[in-house]
Amino acid sequence: MLETAELGRKVGKQEYKEQVPLLRTELLLVQNQLRNSAEFSAIVIVAGSDAAGKGRTVNVLHEWLDPRYLQTHAFDQPTEEESERPLAWRYWRVLPPKGRISVFLGSWYTEVISARLRGELDEAEFKQALAHLNNFERQLTDDGTLLLKYWFHIPRKIQKKRLKKYASDPNQAWRVTDQDRRNLRHYDELLPICDQLLRETNAPHSPWFLVEGSDRRYRELTVGRHLADAIRNRLGVQPACPAPPVVPASLSAIDPEQPTVLSSLDLTQHLTREQYKSELEELQARLNWLSREAHRKHVSTVLVFEGADAAGKGGAIRRVTAALDARRYEVIPIAAPNDEERARHYLWRFWRRLPRAGNWTFFDRSWYGRVLVERVEGFAQEAEWRRAYEEIRDFEELLCERGIVLVKFWLQIDRDEQAKRFAEREKVPYKQYKITEEDYRNRGKWDQYEAAVNDMVEQTSGLQTPWTLVEANNKHFARIKVLRTICDRLQDAVERKK
Amino acid sequence: MLETAELGRKVGKQEYKEQVPLLRTELLLVQNQLRNSAEFSAIVIVAGSDAAGKGRTVNVLHEWLDPRYLQTHAFDQPTEEESERPLAWRYWRVLPPKGRISVFLGSWYTEVISARLRGELDEAEFKQALAHLNNFERQLTDDGTLLLKYWFHIPRKIQKKRLKKYASDPNQAWRVTDQDRRNLRHYDELLPICDQLLRETNAPHSPWFLVEGSDRRYRELTVGRHLADAIRNRLGVQPACPAPPVVPASLSAIDPEQPTVLSSLDLTQHLTREQYKSELEELQARLNWLSREAHRKHVSTVLVFEGADAAGKGGAIRRVTAALDARRYEVIPIAAPNDEERARHYLWRFWRRLPRAGNWTFFDRSWYGRVLVERVEGFAQEAEWRRAYEEIRDFEELLCERGIVLVKFWLQIDRDEQAKRFAEREKVPYKQYKITEEDYRNRGKWDQYEAAVNDMVEQTSGLQTPWTLVEANNKHFARIKVLRTICDRLQDAVERKK
Numbered sequence: 001m002l003e004t005a006e007l008g009r010k011v012g013k014q015e016y017k018e019q020v021p022l023l024r025t026e027l028l029l030v031q032n033q034l035r036n037s038a039e040f041s042a043i044v045i046v047a048g049s050d051a052a053g054k055g056r057t058v059n060v061l062h063e064w065l066d067p068r069y070l071q072t073h074a075f076d077q078p079t080e081e082e083s084e085r086p087l088a089w090r091y092w093r094v095l096p097p098k099g100r101i102s103v104f105l106g107s108w109y110t111e112v113i114s115a116r117l118r119g120e121l122d123e124a125e126f127k128q129a130l131a132h133l134n135n136f137e138r139q140l141t142d143d144g145t146l147l148l149k150y151w152f153h154i155p156r157k158i159q160k161k162r163l164k165k166y167a168s169d170p171n172q173a174w175r176v177t178d179q180d181r182r183n184l185r186h187y188d189e190l191l192p193i194c195d196q197l198l199r200e201t202n203a204p205h206s207p208w209f210l211v212e213g214s215d216r217r218y219r220e221l222t223v224g225r226h227l228a229d230a231i232r233n234r235l236g237v238q239p240a241c242p243a244p245p246v247v248p249a250s251l252s253a254i255d256p257e258q259p260t261v262l263s264s265l266d267l268t269q270h271l272t273r274e275q276y277k278s279e280l281e282e283l284q285a286r287l288n289w290l291s292r293e294a295h296r297k298h299v300s301t302v303l304v305f306e307g308a309d310a311a312g313k314g315g316a317i318r319r320v321t322a323a324l325d326a327r328r329y330e331v332i333p334i335a336a337p338n339d340e341e342r343a344r345h346y347l348w349r350f351w352r353r354l355p356r357a358g359n360w361t362f363f364d365r366s367w368y369g370r371v372l373v374e375r376v377e378g379f380a381q382e383a384e385w386r387r388a389y390e391e392i393r394d395f396e397e398l399l400c401e402r403g404i405v406l407v408k409f410w411l412q413i414d415r416d417e418q419a420k421r422f423a424e425r426e427k428v429p430y431k432q433y434k435i436t437e438e439d440y441r442n443r444g445k446w447d448q449y450e451a452a453v454n455d456m457v458e459q460t461s462g463l464q465t466p467w468t469l470v471e472a473n474n475k476h477f478a479r480i481k482v483l484r485t486i487c488d489r490l491q492d493a494v495e496r497k498k
Numbered sequence: 499m500l501e502t503a504e505l506g507r508k509v510g511k512q513e514y515k516e517q518v519p520l521l522r523t524e525l526l527l528v529q530n531q532l533r534n535s536a537e538f539s540a541i542v543i544v545a546g547s548d549a550a551g552k553g554r555t556v557n558v559l560h561e562w563l564d565p566r567y568l569q570t571h572a573f574d575q576p577t578e579e580e581s582e583r584p585l586a587w588r589y590w591r592v593l594p595p596k597g598r599i600s601v602f603l604g605s606w607y608t609e610v611i612s613a614r615l616r617g618e619l620d621e622a623e624f625k626q627a628l629a630h631l632n633n634f635e636r637q638l639t640d641d642g643t644l645l646l647k648y649w650f651h652i653p654r655k656i657q658k659k660r661l662k663k664y665a666s667d668p669n670q671a672w673r674v675t676d677q678d679r680r681n682l683r684h685y686d687e688l689l690p691i692c693d694q695l696l697r698e699t700n701a702p703h704s705p706w707f708l709v710e711g712s713d714r715r716y717r718e719l720t721v722g723r724h725l726a727d728a729i730r731n732r733l734g735v736q737p738a739c740p741a742p743p744v745v746p747a748s749l750s751a752i753d754p755e756q757p758t759v760l761s762s763l764d765l766t767q768h769l770t771r772e773q774y775k776s777e778l779e780e781l782q783a784r785l786n787w788l789s790r791e792a793h794r795k796h797v798s799t800v801l802v803f804e805g806a807d808a809a810g811k812g813g814a815i816r817r818v819t820a821a822l823d824a825r826r827y828e829v830i831p832i833a834a835p836n837d838e839e840r841a842r843h844y845l846w847r848f849w850r851r852l853p854r855a856g857n858w859t860f861f862d863r864s865w866y867g868r869v870l871v872e873r874v875e876g877f878a879q880e881a882e883w884r885r886a887y888e889e890i891r892d893f894e895e896l897l898c899e900r901g902i903v904l905v906k907f908w909l910q911i912d913r914d915e916q917a918k919r920f921a922e923r924e925k926v927p928y929k930q931y932k933i934t935e936e937d938y939r940n941r942g943k944w945d946q947y948e949a950a951v952n953d954m955v956e957q958t959s960g961l962q963t964p965w966t967l968v969e970a971n972n973k974h975f976a977r978i979k980v981l982r983t984i985c986d987r988l989q990d991a992v993e994r995k996k
Contacts, residue, residue, distance in 0.1 A: 041841075084796070084854045084855035085854075086852075086896040086897060086902075087900075088849075088896055089849060092845070092849035092850065093846075093850045095842055095843065095846055097838065097842055098841045122622070124625075124626050125622045127622075127626050127629075128622050128625050128626055131625075131626070131629045135892050136892075139845075139889050139892070142885060143843045143844075298582070300582070340595065343536065343539075343596045343597070344593055344594075344595055344596070345593065345637065345641045346641075348590060348591075348593055351587060351590035352591045354584075354587060356579070356582050356583075357582035387640060391637050394630075394633050394634075394637070398584040398586055399584060401584065402583065402585075
């Protein structure tokens, strides 16, 4: 998930100066409303990388909110008192009453991460600890608590620079602890741990919000606004059931001007016809060899192709299947579910199409329809598509555990390119069938689809289940990137398998 | 949980004969309604001990329901096809469509139990596997599936007898597999595994129903009736949110005439004054010694006393504290929560009173108020007290993991004894303060309280967190049983602790 927090989002000095007074008024207002209504309590968890600005952001919150009704709890090594009780005791005893906001710095996440890093927890124990945390958080949100979890992230390079700068400044040297130095040294081990933690504790009732920590003004405004929005949205909303609390979908929605994973793509990348031809030939040969190896070693492959209409999914798939044995693969185009499928869980139709050992399934559109078209068109209720992120993570985790290679592509084109391709399809007789009324309707919701794609990538990218975003304005470039990605992933899987 | 399925519940021949035709009509009716409405699918899981009548019950369901719309799936060793996919594949592919009922014999539980028994899963992996099952079942129920899980249980003695009888009958010998024989040999290892499995997968959205398997007529009628009730209750109820599906609270509610854990207690047990005095002295001396050992070894103790008004909770507690060092224990009487407590999660006030290492906390009434008085009086909503069973299990599990000795008593008296004690309190001046209007009001809801207590014991008794049911009509007998139980549990904990 973390790559979506390395986009270089920032806020200018001038804008910050203008926004802060408005935000402060808003924050004080909602804090006061919350206190008067005493409907629920709010817990703000601030966690993430060292030197990503966690402490400073909390200080700013104390400045902006009424500090008499705001409490911050930081937790270090358990005290003697604490170590005599179950570890959860120290969190339970300081839970805020209804009407109040508490900030937990680090909180229950810090200790699980450290224990895993030190090897005190093995993989299964780590998962179990995370499951415990999920239970705990569900108890809180079932009880009505508004739980807001912010994960601050900065790339390693910036982290290193900052720690160095702090250490050399006598006034800031205290900021750098031995633990920080250790974490920096172990950055590469820490990353997969944090990634897993973020995925497994990213429940619909208590989602994580990834905050880019590089720019001070950006992170402060973003967290402040999101906090104000979340409290305001919940106030006066008496939920009929403990189902998903009302929080803004993601931080991207807070400021649509900020770069996103999609807007950060360089769509001008392209290949000449000659480059394309020679690379295509080479990659297809490599893929063919790898596919035979994979079959011999019983490695199955599942491929997901998503993208806007006319993004070139079909064309890319054909360039892959051209290198494969026709008996070994199946291409499943996913349209609206039929009656048999509609009568069951939406994942059912994907489960049943999983390939046998050594074989391939291509999904031309996939289970991600749940959080894309079904979300945008309102075919799925909000509670349904929100919990789908977790359901999809579970599903993909089972595939990976079974050793199946899962490769997921999002083919990105811009609006102009799509218009050009639609026009072209209308001209070419054998392409006309491809273009429908619906395509034009979808086009009208371009921004909503983009927001849904951003959330999808943020919520469902894991180290083992990454999204490959493909710059697809140039078909040559896109197809080569797809082929190369598949070859690399497959080679890796084949080599690891004895 | 399993002890609540060894009560000797049975149904006479005549009653069975009268009931079956009615039940069959009812079952066919709801099955037909379900099919026409196609609102949801129903999955019936039949699991439990060998030779407990699982297969026969499923056969009877096929007789009673319209078999054209009922499918049964049994799963053995994974086939070649199955073993090439994630294990969940074989369950996903046979999920019933809306409107249909499927029976899963054994189902996903069989394989986890076997793997744990064979030692292929260690403790943490087993827990993780159970967490996966919970996720899977939650996905099904979130999607609207009515999931009914029946666990058939028979005591070891009966199991052994039955297997022997089958084996010696040429027409039935096929019923006894090698696996059955192995399981019988490992009964004592199997018991804690099943106990843990039942507790950890007993989620509010997919609770287990324990079926006594000893009497054929009882188990068939009970499962049949419960199934019909559950489907009828859900039909036409369009849940606003995926929260707890509407199912009858427990099997005890199906036939109030059957014995329960409470009704099975022999309340005539008593001790003479002399027996009492000598045992009291001896046990208090033993407890005093044990308490000093516990303090030295940092073993903490948490005691829960629940029981009807005037059941003798206070008197029993005083006989225990008399043996302890006054600096080391605290007695916490639990009444209606105060403002500070009401503003937080209901477990908060118990968390904060946990004892320091080597100390004691007595809860005179406890967190079980949530599923007793709050349930019966309607102070908690149904969704709240239903999910409380799981919250309480989580809470108590954390105590046990931390090495805290948790002893839970339910003091049971009958209505006549209570009336006698009330009258006595009114006569004795220094006891009058104890008796309030409320006591009489509670008395009017005796049956509802009994049902709540039965559910509580069934849902929250674990091997590590057992309920001790105390026959309390005779105060002497009750106090001695309480003292002896505490001594035994504490001695065990002290000896285990290095």
